[in-house]
Amino acid sequence: MTAHISRRSLLGLAGMGTGALLLGACGGGESGDPDGPQTINWWHIQNTEPMLPVWAEMAKEYETAHNNVKVEIQPLENEAFKAKLTTATQAGSPPDLFQSWGGGVLQQQVDAGLVKDITKDVEPWVGELLPAALQPYTLDGKIYGIPFDIGMIGFWYNKDHFDKAGITSPPATWAALLDAVGKLKAAGTVPVALAGKDKWPGHYYWAYLAMRIGGLEALKQAAEQKNFDTPDFVAAGERFKELIDLKPFQRGFLGAEYGSPDGQAATMGNGGAAMELMGQWAPAVQASSSTSKKGIGDRLGFFTFPAVDGGKGVGTDAFGGGNGFAVGRNAPASTVDFLRMLLEVGNQRRSAATGAVLPTNKAAADGIKDPNNQVVAASLASATGFQLYLDQAYPPAVGQQINDSVAELVAGTKRPDQIVKDITTVAKSQ
Amino acid sequence: MSPSPVTGLRRDVAVPDLAPAVPAAHSGRRDRSRGLVTIALFLAPALVLFLLLVITPILVAAYASMYKWNGFGLPEDYVGLDNFTRAFSDPVFQGDLWRAGILIVLSLVIQLPASLGLAMLLNQPLRGRSVYRLLFFAPYVLSEVTTAVLFTLVFSPNRGLGDALSGLLGVEAVFADPDTVLFALFLVISWKYFGFHMILYLAGRQNIPRELTEAATTDGASSWQVFRHVTLPLLGPTIRISVFLSVIGTIQLFDMVWVLTGGGPIHASETMAVTMFQHGFRRFEVGYASAISIIMFLLSLVFALFYQRVVMRRDTEGAITTRGVQ
Numbered sequence: 001m002t003a004h005i006s007r008r009s010l011l012g013l014a015g016m017g018t019g020a021l022l023l024g025a026c027g028g029g030e031s032g033d034p035d036g037p038q039t040i041n042w043w044h045i046q047n048t049e050p051m052l053p054v055w056a057e058m059a060k061e062y063e064t065a066h067n068n069v070k071v072e073i074q075p076l077e078n079e080a081f082k083a084k085l086t087t088a089t090q091a092g093s094p095p096d097l098f099q100s101w102g103g104g105v106l107q108q109q110v111d112a113g114l115v116k117d118i119t120k121d122v123e124p125w126v127g128e129l130l131p132a133a134l135q136p137y138t139l140d141g142k143i144y145g146i147p148f149d150i151g152m153i154g155f156w157y158n159k160d161h162f163d164k165a166g167i168t169s170p171p172a173t174w175a176a177l178l179d180a181v182g183k184l185k186a187a188g189t190v191p192v193a194l195a196g197k198d199k200w201p202g203h204y205y206w207a208y209l210a211m212r213i214g215g216l217e218a219l220k221q222a223a224e225q226k227n228f229d230t231p232d233f234v235a236a237g238e239r240f241k242e243l244i245d246l247k248p249f250q251r252g253f254l255g256a257e258y259g260s261p262d263g264q265a266a267t268m269g270n271g272g273a274a275m276e277l278m279g280q281w282a283p284a285v286q287a288s289s290s291t292s293k294k295g296i297g298d299r300l301g302f303f304t305f306p307a308v309d310g311g312k313g314v315g316t317d318a319f320g321g322g323n324g325f326a327v328g329r330n331a332p333a334s335t336v337d338f339l340r341m342l343l344e345v346g347n348q349r350r351s352a353a354t355g356a357v358l359p360t361n362k363a364a365a366d367g368i369k370d371p372n373n374q375v376v377a378a379s380l381a382s383a384t385g386f387q388l389y390l391d392q393a394y395p396p397a398v399g400q401q402i403n404d405s406v407a408e409l410v411a412g413t414k415r416p417d418q419i420v421k422d423i424t425t426v427a428k429s430q
Numbered sequence: 431m432s433p434s435p436v437t438g439l440r441r442d443v444a445v446p447d448l449a450p451a452v453p454a455a456h457s458g459r460r461d462r463s464r465g466l467v468t469i470a471l472f473l474a475p476a477l478v479l480f481l482l483l484v485i486t487p488i489l490v491a492a493y494a495s496m497y498k499w500n501g502f503g504l505p506e507d508y509v510g511l512d513n514f515t516r517a518f519s520d521p522v523f524q525g526d527l528w529r530a531g532i533l534i535v536l537s538l539v540i541q542l543p544a545s546l547g548l549a550m551l552l553n554q555p556l557r558g559r560s561v562y563r564l565l566f567f568a569p570y571v572l573s574e575v576t577t578a579v580l581f582t583l584v585f586s587p588n589r590g591l592g593d594a595l596s597g598l599l600g601v602e603a604v605f606a607d608p609d610t611v612l613f614a615l616f617l618v619i620s621w622k623y624f625g626f627h628m629i630l631y632l633a634g635r636q637n638i639p640r641e642l643t644e645a646a647t648t649d650g651a652s653s654w655q656v657f658r659h660v661t662l663p664l665l666g667p668t669i670r671i672s673v674f675l676s677v678i679g680t681i682q683l684f685d686m687v688w689v690l691t692g693g694g695p696i697h698a699s700e701t702m703a704v705t706m707f708q709h710g711f712r713r714f715e716v717g718y719a720s721a722i723s724i725i726m727f728l729l730s731l732v733f734a735l736f737y738q739r740v741v742m743r744r745d746t747e748g749a750i751t752t753r754g755v756q
Contacts, residue, residue, distance in 0.1 A: 086711050090501040108714060112502030196606065197692055252587025254695035255606030262586040272588070397713035411608065411696045 038332035039070045043085065043098040045323070047075040048288075050354035058347055062338050069334045089114050096331035097339060100145045100324050102136025103392040104399065109326065110144055116327040119143045121336040129343070132386040133360040136393070137324055145326035146339055148348070149357045151280025152304075152320030152380050153204050153389075156372075159299045161189045161274035170303035172315070174212070174239055177306050181248045184274045191246075193273035195264035196254035196410060199403035200391055204277045205243070206406045207390045208305045208319050209236035215312035216385045223394055226427040228420045232312075237409055237416025239308060244410055254411060259289055269295040277305070279320055280358050280376045302375045318383035321392055322360065394427075401426040488727060494720040501716035513721035523722065526702045530680055533616055537676045541620040542627055546669070549631035550657070563632070567625040574622070578689035581618045605691055608698035615687065615699050622686070623679070627672050634668030635661065667745040674737055681730050702726050 042059070046052055052075055059071040074095070076084060081099060088094055094114045100106050109115045119142045126134065126143065133150035137143060157170065162180075165187035171177040184191040195201045211219060214232030222228045250256070250267050257263040265282065267273045269290025276282065287295035307315035325342075327335050341347065348359040349367030358377055359367060365381075368374050391399030405419035414422070495513055497505035517523045552563055569577065584592035587603040596604055604614035638661060646656045684703035687693060693700030693708070702722060710719030 083711055086501070086714075090716070092503075108500060108502060114502065197694055199694075250588075252593075252603030252606035254608070255587065255603060255611075255691065260582070262583075262588055262590075267588075395714075397709075397715055400708070400713045407694070408696050413608075413696055 034333035034337065035068060036333075037068045037070075038334055039072055040097055040332060040335050040338055041072050041074065041095040041328075043074045043076055043081060043095045044325070045076055045078050045081045045099045046356070047077050050284075051351065051356050054351060054354060055342075058342055058350075059338075062341055066334065066337075069332075069338070071338065093330070094326075094328035096328045096335050097325050098328065100137070100326035101321055101389070101392040102145055102147070102324060103321075103388050104395040105392060106137065106144055106326060107139055108395065110139055114329055115144050116329055116331060117142045117144060118146075118327055118336055122146060122340070125340060125343070128345070128362060129360045130362055132318075132380070132383070133322055133324075135386065136321065136388045137326075145324045146343060147322045147324035147360045148343060148351065149280075149324070150320070150322035150360050150380065151358045151376055152318040152383070152386075153208065153277060153279050154302055154304045154376065154379065155275050155277055156268065156282045156286075157275040157301050157303065158268070158271060158273070158296055159301050160271070160296075161187070162301075165189060165274070170301070171306050173306050174209075174242075174308045178242055178246065181243065181246050185246070185248070190250045190267070190273040191248040191275065192243075192250075193256075193264045193267040193276045194249045194253045194410070195256045195258040196249075196407065197256055198258045198264075199407045200389075201258055201264060201276075201278065202406045202410050203390060203403045204319070205240050206236055206402070206409070207387070208277070209239045209308065211317055211319055211387055212305065212308040212313040212315070213239070213311040215314075216317055216387055218312070219387055219390070219393075222427075226424070226430070228423045228427065230420070233420045233423075234417050237419060240406075240409065241416055244412070259285055261289060263289065265289045266291075271296055280373060281356065283370065283372045284356050298371075300372060302372055302379075304379055314384055316383055317385040317387065318380055319387045319389070320380070321389045322358070324360075395430050397430055398423065398427045488724075491720040491723050491727075494717055495724045496721075497717045498715075499717035499720075500714040501710070502714075505717065509717070513718045514725065516718065517722055517725060522697050522700060523702070523705055525697055526700055526705055529612060529699070530683075530701065532612060533619070533680045533683070534677055536613075536616050537619070537680060538673060541616075541624055542669075542672060542676060544620070545624045545627035545672075546631050546665075548624070549628045549635060550661075552628070553632060553635050563629070567629055569622045569624075570626040570629075572622065574685035575689050577618065577622050578686045581621075582690060585614065606695060608695050611691055611695065611699045615690065618686065618690065619683075623676075627676070630668055630672050631665065634665045638664045667742075670737075670742050670745060674734070674742070677733060677737075678730055681726060681733070 044055060046055055055075075056073060059073055063069060063071055085094070085098060089109060089112070092114070094109070100109075100115075106115070122143055126146070129147065130150060133147040134143070137145035137147060155170070161184060162170075165180070165183040167180050167183055171180045181191040207219075210233055213235050214230070218230070218232045222230070222233065250273055253264075256267075259265055264276055264278075265285040266289040268276050268282070269286035270292075283295060283300060286300070287293060290296075304315065305319070307313075325339055327339065343361055345361055345363045348357075348361040348364035351357040352359045352364055352367035352373075353369055355370045355373060358373055358380075359365060365377060368377055387393070389399075390402050393399070394402070401423050405414065405422050408414040409416065409419050494505055496508060496510055498507040498509045498512070499505035548566065552559055552566075556562070572580070581592070582605070584590050585596070585603075585605055587593055587606060593603060596602065601610060604610045642660055642664070643656050646660045651659065682703060683701045684707070687699055687701050687704055688707065691699045693704040703726065706719045706722040706726070709715045709722065
């Protein structure tokens, strides 16, 4: 080991705990020969049914086909994964294959030299994947990760509640949405479920409105110029405020989590609210966190985020993201080959069949069985533009500030023109 | 260093008396140095661990706190004390200090007196006394995370019994309202820790010889007077320790808040440790987070030193001033 690495390891040991050092010790010296004995350390966040056993089976199959390779799987819960990865990466020892959303966080890992540039390794087969899905993992023209799942955010709604309130077609404009909220309230229904404690679900509204009002270009420009203090972003806050002022959210929403038994997903799954703005995983989480474990079944529908009158953005631009894997800098030679195996059409179909994954391999689209997933996939396929979640696309500090600031807007403690200043201040400090 | 003639309590709470380990102090230089070698040998393992796991991280954090550093690679962008001035001008961190102050005051004014009262009550001959003691102490055994999850369920806005009850009083969804969340949090902290303070007081109370209270009663003191002029002063050392633990615990409060509210809504229940975690692990501003941790460390250190020197002076007198003197 070089002096550089031992210094890092010492820092890791001192600051972050001994686990980092142990990991550092297993990571080194394995790259090179793809036929030598090697172990792939794989961290993923599909730590529950249905994907957990599917990943495990695929790893087993790979081990059987390549008896020199051992795949050590570490399934982690989303938040636990983030904390654990932070510790490992700060100690300079990332796992060999790990969950990544691409964007600003991946960029930081790239800058620190923690992930491998796999552009050349994946060149033969990367064309099989959806270009929009690959975009967040492509930084400065180089590929640092491979997405296995891609989706978009949109409104999931309860058809029964909409029928009861006399709403015949899903709202296509923001004004129509506000109107629908009024009708739902009049019918005695909670119009919108929102997880205020988790903050990120709230940022979807602000981001989508900014996209519809300013267009994709506005979001890109804001990131480049580190300036969100523009009329478009203020207008996004004001439009969102129109919705907030109607008091459309469930009781105690400021303290609600997304996935807890009393959270946003459960409220929808138990039929307690008419709609939520959420990603492709919404039906699965609604079902698993509902009391019946089945959600609202075929009474659940999907419509894309409405257009805003006079906005520069088009209603067919999609906002969302997916899941993928990045390859750690000390990963053994077979890691990319293993990753390729996970992304093969057959395996992507298997993943899609669970209903928890929307495949990125174009040929595997026919594996999507769930009708709601098919709608999301179709909307995404016809999308005119794509924007990654802001809390992943931007550097982490900016993303978190957006979440925090939008939460303040929702709680009514800050005005739309104040939050853009707060976000700009953080963006400029990066 | 003898036990106090009055209370029977050993008063060397803070620093163990090392003197007996040097029995050869009077018998020549060689023996003395051999004694020191022995001490060094015995101390070494603990000292190495202490240096590695306590002192080194503090130094690393102090070093990192002067850099703008995202935690990757080595810190390079030196910013001096900027992170510290940023903390003190950040409304969230100012709020953290303010909230810590409120929680400390609430603890001292409500939680500790209540525990003391309960301890006095459970010192009386009472049917099923030990059952009550056990019950009241039980919450302390739960981990903070378990406690937090439990209360999330109890006060869940749509299905919690606690929320239904508080609704009758006109307070709804206490953890979702920025105006009530801190007090709700205090309630949970008190629920978890009152049993611990109660046991401390109970132990202190039982160390007070019965003769003293009996004598006071014989002299015609009312039960309030006995409490006020005999029990309370003799409980002094215990109360001072209990206050100390309560304050230090509040400065470092994290797990419970993190699970219960995540510091929200809109920072209304955020503590210094939560702010530190947010910046260190969410925003990757490790330099700034280190600065916050150093501020927490200094606050605790200054408070501990001040408190031991001034408030607990009498309790620790023997331990500090007679150290090394035979």
